[in-house]
Amino acid sequence: MGGGTVRIGVTVFPGSNCDRDALYAIQRAGAEPVELWHADANLKGVEAVVVPGGFSYGDYLRPGAIARFAKVMAPLEEFASAGGPVLGVCNGFQVLTEAHLLPGALLRNTHMRFVCSRALVRFESVQTPWTSLFEPGDRLTLPVAHNEGNYFADEKTIAELEDEGRVVLRYMDNPNGSVNDIAGICSEGRNVVGLMPHPERASDPTLGFGEGLKVFESVLSFAGIKA
Amino acid sequence: MNIQETYSSLGLSDFEYDRILELMGRAPNYLELSLFSVMWSEHCGYKNSRPLLGRFPNEGPRVLQGPGENAGVVEVGDGWALAFKMESHNHPSAVEPYEGAATGVGGIIRDILAMGARPVALLNALRFGPLTDERNRYFFREAVRGIGGYGNAVGVPTVGGEVEFAPAYSGNPLVNAMCVGLVRSGDLVRARAVGEGNLVVLFGARTGRDGIHGATFASDELSEDSEEKRPNVQVGDPFAGKMLIESSLQLLEEGLLVSLQDLGAAGITSSASEMAAKGGVGIEIDAALVPLREEGMEPWEIVISESQERMLAVVEPEKAEEVLKVAERYELDAAVVGRVAGHGDLRILNGGEAVGTVPALYLADAPVYEREVIAPAYLEEVQELDLEELPRPEDYGSVLRTMLAHPNLCSRRSVYEQYDHQVGTDTVVLPGADAAVMRIKGTSLGFAVTTDCGGRHCYLDPKGGGAAAVAEAYRNLSCVGAEPVAVTDCLNMGSPEKPDAYYQFASCIEGMAEACESLGTPVVSGNVSLYNETEHGAIYPTPAVGMVGVFRDVSLHATPGIKREGDEVLIAGNFQPVLGGSEYLELVHGRVAGAPPTPDLVPEKAVADAVRRAISAGLVDTVHDLSGGGLAVALAEMTMYGGIGAEVQVLPGGRQDVTLFGEVGGCVLLAIPGEKLGELEGHLKGVPYTRIGRTGGERLSIAGLVDASIVDASIDELRAAYERDLFERYAPEGGRFE
Numbered sequence: 001m002g003g004g005t006v007r008i009g010v011t012v013f014p015g016s017n018c019d020r021d022a023l024y025a026i027q028r029a030g031a032e033p034v035e036l037w038h039a040d041a042n043l044k045g046v047e048a049v050v051v052p053g054g055f056s057y058g059d060y061l062r063p064g065a066i067a068r069f070a071k072v073m074a075p076l077e078e079f080a081s082a083g084g085p086v087l088g089v090c091n092g093f094q095v096l097t098e099a100h101l102l103p104g105a106l107l108r109n110t111h112m113r114f115v116c117s118r119a120l121v122r123f124e125s126v127q128t129p130w131t132s133l134f135e136p137g138d139r140l141t142l143p144v145a146h147n148e149g150n151y152f153a154d155e156k157t158i159a160e161l162e163d164e165g166r167v168v169l170r171y172m173d174n175p176n177g178s179v180n181d182i183a184g185i186c187s188e189g190r191n192v193v194g195l196m197p198h199p200e201r202a203s204d205p206t207l208g209f210g211e212g213l214k215v216f217e218s219v220l221s222f223a224g225i226k227a
Numbered sequence: 228m229n230i231q232e233t234y235s236s237l238g239l240s241d242f243e244y245d246r247i248l249e250l251m252g253r254a255p256n257y258l259e260l261s262l263f264s265v266m267w268s269e270h271c272g273y274k275n276s277r278p279l280l281g282r283f284p285n286e287g288p289r290v291l292q293g294p295g296e297n298a299g300v301v302e303v304g305d306g307w308a309l310a311f312k313m314e315s316h317n318h319p320s321a322v323e324p325y326e327g328a329a330t331g332v333g334g335i336i337r338d339i340l341a342m343g344a345r346p347v348a349l350l351n352a353l354r355f356g357p358l359t360d361e362r363n364r365y366f367f368r369e370a371v372r373g374i375g376g377y378g379n380a381v382g383v384p385t386v387g388g389e390v391e392f393a394p395a396y397s398g399n400p401l402v403n404a405m406c407v408g409l410v411r412s413g414d415l416v417r418a419r420a421v422g423e424g425n426l427v428v429l430f431g432a433r434t435g436r437d438g439i440h441g442a443t444f445a446s447d448e449l450s451e452d453s454e455e456k457r458p459n460v461q462v463g464d465p466f467a468g469k470m471l472i473e474s475s476l477q478l479l480e481e482g483l484l485v486s487l488q489d490l491g492a493a494g495i496t497s498s499a500s501e502m503a504a505k506g507g508v509g510i511e512i513d514a515a516l517v518p519l520r521e522e523g524m525e526p527w528e529i530v531i532s533e534s535q536e537r538m539l540a541v542v543e544p545e546k547a548e549e550v551l552k553v554a555e556r557y558e559l560d561a562a563v564v565g566r567v568a569g570h571g572d573l574r575i576l577n578g579g580e581a582v583g584t585v586p587a588l589y590l591a592d593a594p595v596y597e598r599e600v601i602a603p604a605y606l607e608e609v610q611e612l613d614l615e616e617l618p619r620p621e622d623y624g625s626v627l628r629t630m631l632a633h634p635n636l637c638s639r640r641s642v643y644e645q646y647d648h649q650v651g652t653d654t655v656v657l658p659g660a661d662a663a664v665m666r667i668k669g670t671s672l673g674f675a676v677t678t679d680c681g682g683r684h685c686y687l688d689p690k691g692g693g694a695a696a697v698a699e700a701y702r703n704l705s706c707v708g709a710e711p712v713a714v715t716d717c718l719n720m721g722s723p724e725k726p727d728a729y730y731q732f733a734s735c736i737e738g739m740a741e742a743c744e745s746l747g748t749p750v751v752s753g754n755v756s757l758y759n760e761t762e763h764g765a766i767y768p769t770p771a772v773g774m775v776g777v778f779r780d781v782s783l784h785a786t787p788g789i790k791r792e793g794d795e796v797l798i799a800g801n802f803q804p805v806l807g808g809s810e811y812l813e814l815v816h817g818r819v820a821g822a823p824p825t826p827d828l829v830p831e832k833a834v835a836d837a838v839r840r841a842i843s844a845g846l847v848d849t850v851h852d853l854s855g856g857g858l859a860v861a862l863a864e865m866t867m868y869g870g871i872g873a874e875v876q877v878l879p880g881g882r883q884d885v886t887l888f889g890e891v892g893g894c895v896l897l898a899i900p901g902e903k904l905g906e907l908e909g910h911l912k913g914v915p916y917t918r919i920g921r922t923g924g925e926r927l928s929i930a931g932l933v934d935a936s937i938v939d940a941s942i943d944e945l946r947a948a949y950e951r952d953l954f955e956r957y958a959p960e961g962g963r964f965e
Contacts, residue, residue, distance in 0.1 A: 014466070014470055015380070015469055017380070017381065017650055021651065024652060055469070116379075116645070116648055143649050200652065203652075206666055206782065207652060207653075207654065
């Protein structure tokens with residue numbers, strides 16, 4: 001890995017609440033976690049960025065709608081355009097769609113209730129920096145916790161996502177009504193990934209779920225190759 | 228309004244007003260009267276409860292902080308400590324359930340924060356009237372949404388709790404919220420104002436008119452007019468709550484604060500006067516310096532407003548600027564609003580000019596009412612129960628499914644799935660087990676926490692019910708493998724001015740205190756909610772017990788689900804179930820009657836301790852508390868949770884419905900591989916136990932002594948009943964309830 005430890009950033013917006021969990025998982029994966037404060041337009045030289053879950057700006061107006069205007073987002077968008085690995089989890093996924101780094105939108109769950117449970121998911125396409133250690137068809141139980149996890153996009157976009165192999169993760173038992181059971185997608189360049197389930201919550205065998213850590217280990221091997 | 232009308236409208240009695248005159252030596256002005264009104268309310272002043280609360284034991288080897296602070300604190304080990312407390316938000320929830328519940332969560336989080344602890348777990352104890360009533364369904368749905376709406380957003384996992392339904396709670400739901408926080412014992416903060424000349428900083432949300440006289444409202448019975456008190460209900464802003472958590476923790480970490488206090492009931496008045504009284508100093512607050520949400524607020528409104536998401540800190544003058552900067556980083560309003568003074572008064576200024584002055588000690592010293600404890604007439608009558616009057620069920624399997632589908636016994640999944648119970652990545656055992664189990668990151672340590680209370684039991688036998696609530700919490704923690712340490716409580720009662728309710732109150736406390744002494748679990752914090760009455764009468768006495776236990780090695784814990792085929796199934800404890808006060812008696816026979824099982828605390832402790840030692844030794848991983856619904860329901864839960872069936876033969880003697888559905892304290896179910904039985908017997912020395920069957924297959928089969936099969940149901944059939952969604956209409960087999 002070129003010498004030093006790989007540095008992975010985690011954005012912290014007012015109201016983010018999975019930031020500490022993401023920082024912890026990154027550390028467990030063997031990388032150096034770096035906090036990226038929303039008001040600083042500076043990615044501090046990290047090699048990958050996680051936009052964590054939570055309720056940025058209270059989810060007021062619409063989840064992610066205010067966070068996308070935070071100062072940290074300008075360098076993040078540049079980083080993403082240059083091919084840098086970016087992972088949005090839950091509210092982070094919502095932020096990335098609001099910022100148009102990913103297509104589509106996350107609507108209210110069809111049953112209109114917040115849902116916190118464990119979802120069985122299947123890896124569809126693994127050719128992203130965040131999923132390279134998985135095999136297509138791998139099944140995993142990942143925690144979900146959201147009020148707006150119902151992925152939606154127009155038919156043309158959905159067809160593109162499917163045709164281009166950009167559906168990364170699919171629910172085996174859809175908890176929120178998302179189109180085509182979509183739980184995660186990637187950008188055209190494949191470097192930006194959005195996941196509704198929480199891999200950082202499944203990164204510690206003490207809690208009964210350890211396999212999510214491979215998401216963070218994947219980006220390490222990717223970053224390692226890059227270095 | 229004449230003066231009597233004025234103080235009456237503020238909830239003060241003639242006696243209390245005379246006392247104020249005597250203390251002050253003059254007539255108070257309206258602002259001063261408002262200060263007394265909120266601080267001498269039952270909610271803030273504990274007028275009816277203080278003499279009774281003195282009965283609780285408060286000390287123990289692990290106790291770092293007992294009652295009197297914002298929360299109790301116990302030691303875990305390796306320098307870690309847990310701060311915890313439970314509090315009611317019943318009255319606000321009865322008129323505006325979403326905000327009432329949400330601000331209940333926000334308030335208890337701030338109590339924990341004020342100890343310097345990071346809030347890491349939330350629980351709630353909820354009671355509603357039957358779901359057959361539209362209004363009860365509304366209370367239930369909105370209270371659950373409110374708890375989720377606040378807890379989920381602030382990022383503190385809601386890991387456990389309880390919900391029960393009974394007609395006694397119709398129109399007067401109970402919403403009790405509990406929070407546990409984690410802190411290094413050296414970093415504990417206390418709400419004591421010290422240092423004349425130090426500054427008082429208010430930070431958080433702006434102050435508005437919400438919640439004015441909320442504490443007074445919470446100290447009265449609910450009535451038709453309560454709807455009009457909707458403006459007395461505070462409105463929560465979880466986003467500001469989250470910012471308040473992070474900013475407070477940063478301020479403490481950087482050593483910028485002398486002391487910290489949350490603003491809850493009675494707002495600035497309560498926080499400032501308590502800090503002053505504890506520190507033996509005075510505090511001056513200039514209402515004109517308080518950042519306001521709306522215009523034209525009077526000083527008295529500003530100082531008693533219960534606007535949420537605010538904290539008050541005492542700060543050395545040279546650090547004030549840095550404190551304001553930290554608040555700004557979190558986009559919170561903050562201002563220096565006053566100073567610590569030598570005079571011992573709570574003095575309210577308006578633009579530098581004094582508009583009210585009351586010695587802080589007077590406000591902290593509400594009058595105390597000791598009342599006579601008179602045994603109510605109803606007790607003897609309700610305890611009568613003739614078993615011969617009760618028809619024996621024809622189909623026990625059908626009865627079991629009916630019970631599993633009842634709102635009091637069915638799965639709580641549809642509730643806890645609305646709460647984020649995993650944020651923070653410390654939740655080791657997910658909701659649905661006997662207690663929540665949490666780890667402490669970077670250590671092998673952990674803790675478990677539970678809330679328990681049988682309202683019906685406390686109604687039928689207040690003293691026994693109080694003891695049983697403590698015993699059940701002790702047993703639940705032991706069933707997951709944690710060493711029970713200490714208790715917080717939330718005593719929900721009717722009007723203390725009515726003899727029946729006062730007797731229930733006093734007797735529940737007596738029972739709890741005896742159990743706490745006997746089990747070695749002192750009460751370190753708590754809250755009292757009286758006047759839980761509507762025009763239809765009082766609620767069941769409901770002294771909710773929140774108990775915390777600790778693990779040296781959290782990986783050695785147990786859960787109820789069956790893990791393997793071929794395990795031996797055992798009952799540990801003296802299994803002598805009775806129908807008095809049981810779920811079965813109410814759900815199937817429509818009776819709330821009989822004498823519930825009397826807790827026998829010595830064997831209770833022996834069983835729980837033995838089981839816990841077996842878990843800690845890594846011997847047992849499948850354990851379930853035997854409680855509501857009795858043996859059949861507990862066995863059904865073990866099979867459903869684990870997805871593995873069991874074949875069991877019930878024990879001899881008496882009616883089969885008593886054996887299957889009767890209830891008893893001090894009993895625990897275990898499943899363990901046969902080859903480990905010998906070793907387990909060593910741990911169970913002196914504790915009665917019986918082997919009742921074996922795990923395996925996909926059915927729960929219970930054989931009687933006479934009948935080869937009295938229950939035989941597939942796990943899928945059991946789940947079809949048990950896994951109902953409490954927020955959806957439900958058509959039962961028997962059609963008796965929804």
